[in-house]
Amino acid sequence: MPTNKTLRSYFHDLMNKIQGIAVNSSSFAYLYGHYPNNIDASTKDKLSKVLKDIELYYEKTFENLSLTSRAIDQSVASKEWVSVQKAIGKELNDIYELLDSVKDLSAKIREANFKDDILNITKEMGLFQEKCESVARIIDNFKERLISLGIYDSVHS
Amino acid sequence: MTLLQDRKGKAMAKILIVDDEVLITNSLVGNLKMLGYDICGAKNSKEAFEALENFRPNILLIDINLREKVSGFDILKKGLELNPNTKVAVLTGGDYPIQDCLKHGIKTVIKKPIAFEKLIETINDLIKSLDS
Numbered sequence: 001m002p003t004n005k006t007l008r009s010y011f012h013d014l015m016n017k018i019q020g021i022a023v024n025s026s027s028f029a030y031l032y033g034h035y036p037n038n039i040d041a042s043t044k045d046k047l048s049k050v051l052k053d054i055e056l057y058y059e060k061t062f063e064n065l066s067l068t069s070r071a072i073d074q075s076v077a078s079k080e081w082v083s084v085q086k087a088i089g090k091e092l093n094d095i096y097e098l099l100d101s102v103k104d105l106s107a108k109i110r111e112a113n114f115k116d117d118i119l120n121i122t123k124e125m126g127l128f129q130e131k132c133e134s135v136a137r138i139i140d141n142f143k144e145r146l147i148s149l150g151i152y153d154s155v156h157s
Numbered sequence: 158m159t160l161l162q163d164r165k166g167k168a169m170a171k172i173l174i175v176d177d178e179v180l181i182t183n184s185l186v187g188n189l190k191m192l193g194y195d196i197c198g199a200k201n202s203k204e205a206f207e208a209l210e211n212f213r214p215n216i217l218l219i220d221i222n223l224r225e226k227v228s229g230f231d232i233l234k235k236g237l238e239l240n241p242n243t244k245v246a247v248l249t250g251g252d253y254p255i256q257d258c259l260k261h262g263i264k265t266v267i268k269k270p271i272a273f274e275k276l277i278e279t280i281n282d283l284i285k286s287l288d289s
Contacts, residue, residue, distance in 0.1 A: 011250070015269050029274075136250075
């Protein structure tokens with residue numbers, strides 16, 4: 001469905017989805033990495049929910065990236081966007097691999113080593129943040145370019 | 158800060174977080190409650206204004222760009238009217254230049270994507286400043 005949105009709005013939405021990945025992963029890393037005493041039988045359910053939420057936000061990030069791309073393709077910045085989109089795609093691919101690795105670890109949690117295995121997962125969860133920040137930096141740099149071109153607040157459908 | 162002081166600080170702080178991404182707001186509220194913070198979430202300006210009246214927060218964490226006519230700055234203004242001692246941090250995806258926030262008297266800006274640990278540090282700093 002066509003929408004009348006500014007590029008600012010597209011990037012706001014895109015950043016919110018990246019934020020969903022960052023908040024969910026860094027919250028789990030903090031709550032159980034800094035406070036191992038919080039780890040109990042319910043932690044596995046919490047981990048499962050967090051992984052589902054990260055996956056959901058990952059998918060939403062791609063959807064928003066695609067919508068953003070469609071909007072920029074109609075602008076004078078379309079050629080420059082190709083390499084930017086590629087760079088974002090690379091970071092998102094790393095995030096996907098990280099998610100796969102955490103899912104793998106979560107499937108192998110041992111009853112006898114429950115706490116250690118969860119702590120190991122919190123360390124992996126901490127790695128999402130850096131990747132999300134890399135995406136944000138790429139977007140920030142491109143936003144500067146859009147502002148200088150005078151099209152950041154122009155409407156695209 | 159000792160654990161006792163930490164709990165005392167948390168008890169006196171009432172935090173309102175305003176962000177239009179509802180799943181993120183819910184996740185932050187749930188996780189911060191787990192750590193003992195008294196926190197309430199709002200996903201739009203209507204909920205935020207209601208919370209300002211009923212929950213009476215003294216710490217505001219606000220996303221400036223709410224994708225509606227009312228901006229986070231309007232909520233901030235109302236919050237300061239109701240309680241001039243309210244401490245504020247702005248959450249931004251970089252949509253608004255930091256200079257805009259400074260112009261509105263906001264000294265604390267947290268850039269998205271927010272790391273939970275950074276958010277906790279910021280909240281604890283705001284709690285400390287409630288005393289001063």
